[in-house]
Amino acid sequence: MYVIEHALHIEKLASETIGYILGIDWKNSKSFGNGSTALSFNQKIQIIQDLKGLDKIDIQKFSDFMGIRNKFAHVLSIKTFDDFFNSGKNGADVKKNLIKYYGFENSEIDEGLKNKIYFYRLFSDLLQILTQKIAKHEFERGKKAFTSEYLLSVLSEVGNLENGDDVLKKAFKKVDPR
Template sequence: MTDSSKKRLKVLEYSLTLELMASFSLAFLLDIDIEYDKIKESKSLGNSSSALSFNQKVNLLLDNKSITKDEKLKLESFMNIRNQFIHNKDAVSYTKAVSNISGLENRLKRIYPDFFKEIELEESIDNCVTELYNDSLSILGDFKGGRESKLIMQSERDIYVKKYKILKEIMESEIDEVNDFIKKQESEFIKKDDLVGMIGLLKYQIIVKTNQEYLKEE
């Protein structure tokens, strides 16, 4: 395999992974099953001709504040290089690929200045491509903005559901005890003071026992 082919293959493999990561991020936000086989079947996130492009996915994540404008710039920088290797036969090196993209070399020098010290330009851009890929993985896998809000909502919902189940069980148990108490009374009449005291105690017991059971499961 030629050096040019190795570079094309490397960029292609990186881009396929980033495409999938972008789909996972949107699937999480849209409550689409994030299993790989399910995403492949998705009309919007899968592999069909109707699926969203990487750029469209990134724009949605930006609108959702799941990524920042600077992060989008990194994602776009990588995809600019990817497009050259995929669509331009003459892009046989990183240097040639980047030279066809206006302003990209200077942008990379601003983002990764340490990669352009005392080494050949081709090696510098090679290092940039690897770092762009690593940074892009972190960007697409990070939970902030819309994804952070969604995660918090899910966590709060899970806590609520858990507490509700515990509360329901405790209430049923305590109410059963009150029913047993009433059934055991020989008289058809129950003293008001006894009943008021029991109801007050019941409320306290439900609160305390619910909190105790919840803490046990933490």
């Protein structure tokens, strides 16, 4: 349940992030809502991975998370992180990545607890990545709005000057000499 509950939080935030970026009310969306026609969790994560600005490690963290989530959600015999990490090449690769990202110096920590901490840190990183995507998009949206409003204000004020039309014509010629 620990893995599934955390996966549900990531799926919700992935839907919110994509909806926010695309200007879609994700809760009422056929693609991102909770209805039977909604995209799968995997498809939503693939869209997130396609977004510009994610580095290879962030993309891999989403893949690792999905590998864990899918095994816990679909394989009855996977009950612990050790079960997952010992379930084959994918489990072993994910374990190696988690150690690379979050390795512990203290070997006195119980392996089960260590694995749970690895997963929680992976979850926390994904929350941060998704939250930053929303923040960056909001910043860009605000910057564009400010730039547009500022430009319109400057154009209006210059246009009101005695020789404003001439100044604007000269400025536009420098930008587009056609």
